[in-house]
Amino acid sequence: MNVWIALAYLLAAVLFILGLKQLSGPRGARRGNQTAAVGMVIALLATIPLLHFTVAGIVVTLLGLAIGAPVGAISARRVHMTAMPQMVAAFNGVGGGAAALVSISELLHQGLHPAFQIGFPSIFSMVVGGISFAGSAIAFAKLQGLITGTPITYAGQQVVNAFIAIAIVGLAIANLVVASQPIFFVPLLVLALVLGVAFVLPIGGADMPVVISLLNAFTGLSVAATGFVLNNFALIVAGTLVGASGTLLTTLMSQAMGRSLANVLFGAFGQIQAGAGAAAATAEGKTVRAGSPEDVGTMLAYARKVIVVPGYGLAVAQGQHALKELADELEKRGVEVEYAIHPVAGRMPGHMNVLLAEANVPYEQLREMDEINGEFPSTDVALVVGANDVVNPAARNTQGSPIYGMPILNVDQAKNIVFMKRSMRPGFAGIDNELLYDPKTIMLFGDAKDSLTKLVAAVKAA
Amino acid sequence: MNSELLTEFTYFILAIFVGIEVISKVPTILHTPLMSGTNAIHGIILIGAILIAANATSPLEIILGFVAVLLATLNVVGGFVVTDRMLEMFKGRQAPAKQEKK
Known part of the structure; x- marks a missing residue:
């Protein structure tokens, strides 16, 4: 990699870190966001010399940018303050989706037996990005009132989710050990999407902020893994920063609610509901x-x-x-x-x-x-x-x-x-x-x- | 493990510690803007999306590339704008310093 590109990426990474630092104090918070945005612009500009455009490639890239930028900016400007949480969920989900798509595209190129250090992060990024995408979509739907905010539960739910997770691990190993091909990684993607949905459904609407924060960390890790696949320093560092700080932020948020993260996610909520129903019944007479x-x-x-x-x-x-x-x-x-x-x-x-x-x-x-x-x-x-x-x-x-x-x-x-x-x-x-x-x-x-x-x-x- | 991978792994581990250290003391009122801000930063996946879209040739690659660029652009642009809007609300106000009784 060209020295200048590497230095520009380093500068971008420094700006991200400074931006996060400023964001965590009330005085510099807004400036922190702007600092990070400058870092982003620098990282994007520095990438241009790395690109080898085909005609179709330059067309779809410009088209994607030309549609995405105004839609993103306008929806972020127009959204009501009350709808802010689901907006963040939506922006997080599309990031996870993008990471998953990049990994799929790479998987299609890698041939049957990619080196482990390429094959593993590709699969990881696709699965985690897929979970983040589907989970964020459900979080969005719950907060927007498209589906009920109360936990959706059924008997044996945890067992089913565990089986999906085991199937994901199994298919991932098969893809790495046997051969990397669509009959393994396409079902893997589908299962990741299913797990994302299944994992968020039983969590109550009041806990969605914690879930969004966790999925935010997931997307960060997925982006970092993509960085390993593409050998891109900017993706590795920025993705990891988000993954690490997002995980910490998630635990801080659950602490603010007086609960442990495990309690929020694998929710006692579902189980105790019956007892709460009884309490409500006693209140009837009052x-x-x-x-x-x-x-x-x-x-x-x-x-x-x-x-x-x-x-x-x-x-x-x-x-x-x-x-x-x-x-x-x-x-x-x-x-x-x-x-x-x-x-x-x-x-x-x-x-x-x-x-x-x-x-x-x-x-x-x-x-x-x-x-x-x-x-x-x-x-x-x-x-x-x-x-x-x-x-x-x-x-x-x-x-x-x-x-x-x-x-x-x-x-x-x-x-x-x-x-x-x-x-x-x-x-x-x-x-x-x-x-x-x-x-x-x-x-x-x-x-x-x-x-x-x-x-x-x-x-x-x- | 080749040297490039080793270097990347080093960045990865160090970035974990920096990520945790840098936000360790954040007041509750900034949790939401901070989440939104980090959300914008992982929009850097746009670089990855452009890298795969740029040299797309087959129809499948073209579609994957286009959707990836579109989604990543939404993430990065929307993420920064929405965070800025949240923080705009705090503009010109003092930090919640010592409370003084009237």
């Missing part, structure tokens, strides 16, 4: 207290301190601006307003911060869970807007609950609790919340944005 916007507005207007707990319902209703208006109105009356942000509020860690920042909520009012939990006992009203699981005391009290052990916001310690929800339906984890039946809880049913607008009027009138 009554809830529904209030009018006027009642709640008056209560808020005469409170000293209000803590707002925003959740995904707020994001769905696009109610962040109405919420900010309500907070302004309350502050005008001398009410102290703060926002309690659970680490996994919304669909992804950090989702709420992004959303509220968009509505110009001052950063200082956004408080993290550990900071604010001690303040609930001195709070007059906890206003829960479209959140549920993150305030469910079952996480503290009910052993065997799917969310047992997850750190929660101690909303139950506030003097009054207002739940703004569309219905009595349980949250994303699919379990009942006893707090809804608490005597000091008032339910305010309806779309979060509508209700917030009505509350603003009620507070003004109070």
